[in-house]
Amino acid sequence: MFKKIKKLLLIVFIVFLLVFSSLLLWVSTNYSVPIIMYHNVGVGDKYENIWVTVDNFEKQLNFLKGHKYNVISLDKLIDMMNKDKSIPRNTVVLTFDDGEVNNFENAFPILKRHGLTATFFVPPAKIGKTGRLSVDQLRTMHEGGMEIGSxxxxxxxxPDLSESEQRNEIFKSKEILEKMLGAKVNHISYPVGGFSEEIKTIVKEAGYTSASTTNRGTDYSNKDVYELKRIRLSNKDNSDFLLRVKFSGYYNVFRKGKNSK
Known part of the structure; x- marks a missing residue:
């Protein structure tokens, strides 16, 4: 009887080890540093999903600070990934698309006050246009510790452009921004998240060290630095539960399951 119990306990222990090992492997394989995507900070009259009010933006940053998240630049993240360094599980990267003037008027002062950094992806041809960032504003943000990308x-x-047009968009934007800022521009965000393997090749040729998309592609663990998935935050993300989920590092896995249905 004792031998049977001993054998049963041994089997249970082995099963436990197998399950625990599988869980550890899943956690390790599916985790990716959450790269947050913003567009506008303020009050918009349309496209609610790309706007966050000043109060909610402040609340989201307070959540990061209060729960001791490690907010780093995209530059630092890519460097750590390329060098295969261990990245703390509470790490977060903040990014903004489009180069809207409210990024300077509303987001930048709040980021500065919290001692946080972010990457702002800007289309040079739109600089100085109505509602867009000016050259002076971009330079002020860059000098204030913000990262500027294309x-x-x-x-x-x-994807709708010819190869020569793609090259112009990718190479020219980098050249203009670098001349404007007097600094290297290492990162690009694909407009509307659109890319292909051919576009990724051009991005690499241009000398970018990373490229960010939205939720496109199949690399849900963000192993490929030229198709980094990002997580949008908007006014809908105004509860601690939602913020914990989106900052967890496993939100992309949830989206993978959702998109596969």
Whole structure:
């Protein structure tokens, strides 16, 4: 009788080890640093999903600070990934698309006050246009510790363009921004998230060290630095539960399941 119990306990222990090992492997394989995507900070009259009010933006940053998240630049994240360094599980990267003037008027002062950094993806051809960032504002943000990246030259949807047009959007935007800022521009965000393997090749040729998309592609663990998935935050994300989920590092896995249905 004792031998049977001992054997049963051994089997249970082995099963437990197998399940625990599988769980650890799943956690390790499916985790990715959450790269947050913003567009506008303020009050918008349309496209609610790309707007967050000043109060909610403040609340989201307070959540990050209060729960001791490690907010780092995209530059630092890519460097750590390329060097295969261990990245703390509470790490978060903040990004903004489109180069809207409210990024300077509303987001930048709040980020500065909290001592946080973010990457702002800007289309150079739109700089100085109505509602868009000016050259002086971009320089002030860059000098204030913000990272500036490309959003294509004209914010055009790259898959719809010819190869020569794609090259112009990708190369020219980098060249203009670098000349404007007097600094390297290492990152690009695909407008509307659109990319292909051919576009990724052009991005690499241009000298970018990373490229961000939206929720397109199949690399849900963000192993490929040229198709980094991002997580949108908007006014709908105004509860601690939703913020915990989106900052968890496993939100992309949820979206993978959702998109596969």
């Amino acid at each position: 959003h294509g030259n004209n914010e055009a949807y790259l």
